[in-house]
Amino acid sequence: MHFIPVALLVKxxxxxxxxALLAGGLAVxxxxxxxxxxxxxxxxxxYYPIAVGNYWTYAVVDTTWSRASGGAGGAQLINSVPxxxxxxxxxxxxxxxxxxxxxxxYRMVRSKRVGATAAFRDDSVFVLSANEQFVTLNRNxxxxxxxxxxxxxxxxxxxNAFNNNFNDTITAETRQYSAIGQPFSLAASGxxxxxxxxxxxxxxxxxxxxxxxxxxxxxxxQVFAKGVGPVFRRRVYFQPYTYxxxxxxxxxxxxxxxxxxxxxxxxxxxGPR
Numbered sequence: 001m002h003f004i005p006v007a008l009l010v011k012x013x014x015x016x017x018x019x020a021l022l023a024g025g026l027a028v029x030x031x032x033x034x035x036x037x038x039x040x041x042x043x044x045x046x047y048y049p050i051a052v053g054n055y056w057t058y059a060v061v062d063t064t065w066s067r068a069s070g071g072a073g074g075a076q077l078i079n080s081v082p083x084x085x086x087x088x089x090x091x092x093x094x095x096x097x098x099x100x101x102x103x104x105x106y107r108m109v110r111s112k113r114v115g116a117t118a119a120f121r122d123d124s125v126f127v128l129s130a131n132e133q134f135v136t137l138n139r140n141x142x143x144x145x146x147x148x149x150x151x152x153x154x155x156x157x158x159x160n161a162f163n164n165n166f167n168d169t170i171t172a173e174t175r176q177y178s179a180i181g182q183p184f185s186l187a188a189s190g191x192x193x194x195x196x197x198x199x200x201x202x203x204x205x206x207x208x209x210x211x212x213x214x215x216x217x218x219x220x221x222q223v224f225a226k227g228v229g230p231v232f233r234r235r236v237y238f239q240p241y242t243y244x245x246x247x248x249x250x251x252x253x254x255x256x257x258x259x260x261x262x263x264x265x266x267x268x269x270x271g272p273r
Contacts, residue, residue: 042181043132044151047201047224050106050130055092056229057269059192061085065260068241071253080241080257086190087114089265093128105129116191136162145175147224151201153180159209174209178202184223186232192266197225214240214252233265 065080090111099105106128111120127138135147143162148155156173184200186192204210205220212219216239223232241256 042151044147044149044180044201045130045132047151047226048130048135048147048229049227050093050128050135051272052093052095052106053272054229055090055270055272056267057088057090058233058265059190059268060087060089060266061190061264062087063260063262063264065238065257067258068253068256071241071243071245071251071256073246077243077253077256079253079255080260082260087112088116088120088268089123090120091126099127099129103129146222147203151177151180153177156206159205172208174205174207175203176206178204184225184231186266189266192268195231195266197228197231199226200224200231201226214242216240228267228270231267233263235261235263237261 062085063082064085065082068080069078071077090113091108092111093106093108095107096104097107108126108128110123110126112123113120124139129136129138129143133149134145136143137146142160145157145159145161148157154177156176158172159175160172178201180201181199182201183196183198184202185196186194188194201224203222203224205218210219211217217236218238219234219236221232221234222230225231238260239258240252241258242250242252245251
């Protein structure tokens with residue numbers, strides 16, 4: 001017959017008691033966590049209503065800057081001069097079809113007109129894909145991730161995750177959410193009246209997809225209004241002009257560019273077709 005030392009029995013009893021108390025404590029803690037649980041993040045799918053017949057019309061202003069010249073050796077500098085081009089774009093979801101991977105996608109036709117009374121003429125065709133995880137847009141054979149769900153303040157993702165882009169890596173974060181659930185307003189500009197939306201969110205390029213330096217300024221911003229869709233887009237690209245001054249310093253004069261381009265798209269109409 002084997003005898004178990006009393007000390008070991010006591011030790012095992014204490015261990016069993018401790019485990020029981022720990023389990024009980026976890027149960028209590030779990031109940032407490034349930035009472036104090038935070039609300040689930042907003043899915044965000046209604047920031048881009050995607051259905052056949054939905055359309056969005058934008059007033060567009062393209063601004064192109066002329067190339068600067070002069071400056072070197074103290075000669076007179078000729079600054080860049082902006083030139084505006086205005087027109088309207090209309091994006092209409094026309095049908096659902098099955099892509100090569102067997103998935104349901106949406107055909108979106110973009111049309112263009114110059115002047116509010118002219119007829120829209122088809123300009124290009126995009127493909128939208130939407131599910132509970134993300135919305136993608138296929139344009140010119142490049143598929144970009146426009147939104148990811150659920151939406152969360154400061155959340156970032158790689159908008160080039162589905163195409164062979166220089167920043168297409170697992171860790172790349174090139175687009176980011178901000179101002180989720182906040183109101184968004186635009187002042188009147190030219191013939192476009194002021195606009196205001198009570199609930200919106202903003203996406204903007206970040207990381208390798210954005211730059212604000214002496215040698216390049218590049219940015220992209222898009223605003224989605226809840227229940228409406230994309231209501232504002234702004235693209236900026238400047239390559240600053242530079243010259244060497246007589247003292248040998250590199251000079252980057254303001255309003256002087258090798259190339260400069262901006263595009264501003266403001267929603268002026270939307271709805272079901």
